[in-house]
Amino acid sequence: DAGVTQSPTHLIKTRGQQVTLRCSPKSGHDTVSWYQQALGQGPQFIFQYYEEEERQRGNFPDRFSGHQFPNYSSELNVNALLLGDSALYLCASSWTQGLYEQYFGPGTRLTVT
């Protein structure tokens, strides 16, 4: 049973550039949530996708956008990167009809220079 996968593992970008991160959910899961985790902090909710639509959004600017595909995989896009966007980006998947346990992928470490 494949768990949540994310790519790439690490990424270095320059301020002002754009980045796309990818996530494939755990088998049987239909909902994908994205989180940003800064060093020494807990994960902060960015947004959640279900049935190819953004269902909920946290307190992040619209530079952060996403997409969900028919196979439930998802992308997170960040435009006009700032130094403060450097963080671990986590994807978590869950099953809407279940009890909402979320399982995390290994994360993408983004460094903005």
Add this chain to the structure above:
Amino acid sequence: QKEVEQNSGPLSVPEGAIASLNCTYSDRGSQSFFWYRQYSGKSPELIMFIYSNGDKEDGRFTAQLNKASQYVSLLIRDSQPSDSATYLCAVNGFRNTGNQFYFGTGTSLTVIP
């Protein structure tokens, strides 16, 4: 006031002892409660979840929930050096936000051999 609060620690216990980790949350409407373990540089791993008042045991781990006091705890019996990690408390169901999780900043646990 933070929505989920944890003592950041660090908490140190000797090998074989019981480690007690605590978490409080602000919204009485919260429905589901989760404990994640996060090793340095890795993504969070779900170790326990609880939905009803009382205790839930799984191996060496016991989660305790008291909704009246808005308090969740995690007990780790017979602590092992491999338990050394940051433990994140997560809560969902705030204000009808469904599947959105709110995380605490985590408690760092060190088990001393």
